[in-house]
Amino acid sequence: MIHLVNLSKHLGNFTLSNVNLTVQENEYFIILGPTGAGKTVLLETIAGMHQPDSGEIWINGHNITHQYPEERNIGFVYQDYLLFPHLKVKDNILFGLKIRKVPPHTMQRALEQMVALLKIEHLLDRFPGTLSGGEQQRVALARALITSPRVLLLDEPLSALDPPTREEFQNDLKRIHQYAKTTTLHITHDFDEALVLADRIGIIYNGQLEQIGRPLDLFYKPRSQEIARFVGMENIYPAVVRQYGQDKYVDLGSLRWRVISDLEGEVQVAIRPEDIILAREDFSSSAQNRMRGVISAISPRGGMVKVTLDVGLPLVALVTAQAHEELQLELGQELWAIFKTTAVHVFK
Amino acid sequence: MQQPETDTTSSHTPSNNNLPFRDQRFRLSGNHIFKGVLILLIFLILMLVFSALVNVIWKGLGSLAASLATEEIQFAIRLSFFTSITSTLICILFAVPVAYGLERLNIPGHRFISVILEVPLSLPPIVCGVALLLLLGNTEAGRALAEHGLKFVFSVKGIILAQFFIITPYMIRVLKSTMADISPRLEFVARTLGCSQWQAFTRVTLPLARNGIIAGLVICWARAMGEFGCSLMLAGATRMKTETLPIALFLNMSVGNLEMAMASATCLIIISLVALLLFELLGSAILQSSERI
Numbered sequence: 001m002i003h004l005v006n007l008s009k010h011l012g013n014f015t016l017s018n019v020n021l022t023v024q025e026n027e028y029f030i031i032l033g034p035t036g037a038g039k040t041v042l043l044e045t046i047a048g049m050h051q052p053d054s055g056e057i058w059i060n061g062h063n064i065t066h067q068y069p070e071e072r073n074i075g076f077v078y079q080d081y082l083l084f085p086h087l088k089v090k091d092n093i094l095f096g097l098k099i100r101k102v103p104p105h106t107m108q109r110a111l112e113q114m115v116a117l118l119k120i121e122h123l124l125d126r127f128p129g130t131l132s133g134g135e136q137q138r139v140a141l142a143r144a145l146i147t148s149p150r151v152l153l154l155d156e157p158l159s160a161l162d163p164p165t166r167e168e169f170q171n172d173l174k175r176i177h178q179y180a181k182t183t184t185l186h187i188t189h190d191f192d193e194a195l196v197l198a199d200r201i202g203i204i205y206n207g208q209l210e211q212i213g214r215p216l217d218l219f220y221k222p223r224s225q226e227i228a229r230f231v232g233m234e235n236i237y238p239a240v241v242r243q244y245g246q247d248k249y250v251d252l253g254s255l256r257w258r259v260i261s262d263l264e265g266e267v268q269v270a271i272r273p274e275d276i277i278l279a280r281e282d283f284s285s286s287a288q289n290r291m292r293g294v295i296s297a298i299s300p301r302g303g304m305v306k307v308t309l310d311v312g313l314p315l316v317a318l319v320t321a322q323a324h325e326e327l328q329l330e331l332g333q334e335l336w337a338i339f340k341t342t343a344v345h346v347f348k
Numbered sequence: 349m350q351q352p353e354t355d356t357t358s359s360h361t362p363s364n365n366n367l368p369f370r371d372q373r374f375r376l377s378g379n380h381i382f383k384g385v386l387i388l389l390i391f392l393i394l395m396l397v398f399s400a401l402v403n404v405i406w407k408g409l410g411s412l413a414a415s416l417a418t419e420e421i422q423f424a425i426r427l428s429f430f431t432s433i434t435s436t437l438i439c440i441l442f443a444v445p446v447a448y449g450l451e452r453l454n455i456p457g458h459r460f461i462s463v464i465l466e467v468p469l470s471l472p473p474i475v476c477g478v479a480l481l482l483l484l485g486n487t488e489a490g491r492a493l494a495e496h497g498l499k500f501v502f503s504v505k506g507i508i509l510a511q512f513f514i515i516t517p518y519m520i521r522v523l524k525s526t527m528a529d530i531s532p533r534l535e536f537v538a539r540t541l542g543c544s545q546w547q548a549f550t551r552v553t554l555p556l557a558r559n560g561i562i563a564g565l566v567i568c569w570a571r572a573m574g575e576f577g578c579s580l581m582l583a584g585a586t587r588m589k590t591e592t593l594p595i596a597l598f599l600n601m602s603v604g605n606l607e608m609a610m611a612s613a614t615c616l617i618i619i620s621l622v623a624l625l626l627f628e629l630l631g632s633a634i635l636q637s638s639e640r641i
Contacts, residue, residue: 044536047536047540048539048540049533049536068539068544069536069539069540070539070540070541070542070543070544072540073542074540075540076536076537076540078533078537082531082533082534082537084534084538084552084556085556086555086556086558095538095541095551096541096542099541099542099543099547099551100542143541144540144541147541147542
């Protein structure tokens with residue numbers, strides 16, 4: 001268990017202010033934030049590379065704030081692997097056990113177990129410089145895990161990998177965590193990565209931990225505009241909440257959408273592009289918000305097509321390539337955009 | 349983009365770009381002159397160095413065997429090897445920790461310290477010699493050290509100190525850049541794996557600095573071998589006492605014994621060539637191993 005209390009650290013351009021965080025035993029916790037948000041500094045401070053300016057770090061009930069890195073028993077894996085280039089893969093993995101003077105047969109057994117877990121049998125006698133990025137990352141993870149660390153810190157472990165390798169290693173991370181159950185703190189700027197791997201996510205912005213929650217909570221209930229943008233909310237607009245009888249609406253210029261919210265006054269509203277239905281004609285459905293617009297842009301994105309509809313403001317919707325084909329979408333065409341009340345997320 | 353391939357690198361199709369048309373003939377002849385000047389300069393420098401060295405070796409080789417048989421040259425060779433190896437070993441003992449400390453400890457004023465340590469690099473060695481002589485000659489410090497067996501003035505120990513003084517800044521400089529190339533995060537990772545600072549240094553940084561250390565050893569040893577001005581001032585030039593190869597060259601030259609002088613010079617040139625060769629070999633080995641890294 002990791003417990004950070006009012007942790008602050010100022011280092012060069014990076015500042016962490018008053019970070020409070022508890023990562024539960026066996027939890028896979030991901031800290032998500034844009035590049036330069038101070039994420040690496042946070043991990044390095046937990047592992048003991050930097051002394052915090054103030055605050056405390058507790059691990060499994062011990063205050064380790066003033067311990068040396070070597071006393072903390074924390075596994076650390078960097079984005080750029082940082083394998084020892086002068087040692088073969090095998091000696092890299094066994095490094096921590098040799099320092100601890102573990103008996104040879106125990107060491108051998110641990111090595112075999114690690115190697116099988118990470119599928120790196122064939123690499124043992126090679127030097128790190130001859131390995132691919134994905135292979136190096138596996139070795140780095142094996143080197144950290146073999147010492148049975150109390151917590152595992154992963155610094156953007158997937159960012160330097162090419163897409164196919166990344167997906168494979170991401171699945172391996174999931175599998176390994178289910179097997180080893182090591183309490184893990186993983187930082188990344190990639191929300192999809194966090195969605196797949198994390199039990200919980202903390203979003204860090206400008207050195208502050210802005211919101212903590214389960215992946216889908218963040219996805220659907222971002223607390224601020226920055227977070228909304230970061231988790232892939234495309235349509236974010238300023239609006240004003242109005243109450244009419246039992247129902248609540250937001251006014252956005254000439255548009256009025258029905259929403260569900262406890263908030264009052266000036267707010268931000270956001271709609272996920274995939275929650276918007278495009279139709280050639282209006283049809284009666286349970287969806288309460290319907291408006292007409294003109295297509296102002298069409299562009300492919302991944303396997304989908306991103307359609308921008310001018311409804312008084314630009315509304316971005318994602319449709320499948322097949323739907324794009326069937327609706328025969330083209331620029332200047334008139335369409336209906338339809339979405340449910342619950343698709344409109346209201347926040348301050 | 350199914351247009352016919354146009355060679356955008358050649359300039360004789362000015363039609364489909366907006367760059368001003370340039371006369372290819374002029375550019376070609378300009379390039380030729382430039383290349384010609386480069387080759388001429390290379391050739392000039394090569395001729396100067398080559399003819400000067402070959403001339404000495406040519407004159408020295410004839411009498412080399414006879415000169416090598418003399419006790420004086422044998423003494424000079426032995427003394428040169430003894431002093432240069434000793435000073436280089438002492439140098440490395442100091443330079444590794446000093447370079448590491450300056451690079452990693454973040455001592456306040458470490459830049460200033462580095463500059464001071466590098467001053468002897470740009471000073472004429474003879475000035476260093478004078479400075480050491482004034483420090484250790486007829487002074488309290490000099491007498492105190494002499495009483496404890498460290499008499500530097502006009503002695504073999506003086507030669508070693510002089511060489512040490514001249515080569516150590518080089519070694520520190522080489523090692524500092526070597527250490528700077530090794531990520532401190534590697535040591536940090538080693539420490540998360542349970543290493544103390546000392547263990548991280550000996551198990552990670554030192555092995556990774558190995559090639560730099562070896563390269564530094566070769567350069568510094570060769571310089572120590574040829575050190576003249578500083579030891580001349582501090583240890584003097586006494587025949588058969590503080591007579592290293594450069595001193596032997598100087599002494600014999602000044603009394604007009606050209607054969608012995610040439611023999612000393614030839615020995616020094618051969619030693620330098622061997623050192624250079626060694627350095628080149630190590631260099632390519634370092635390149636290969638850094639490709640591995």
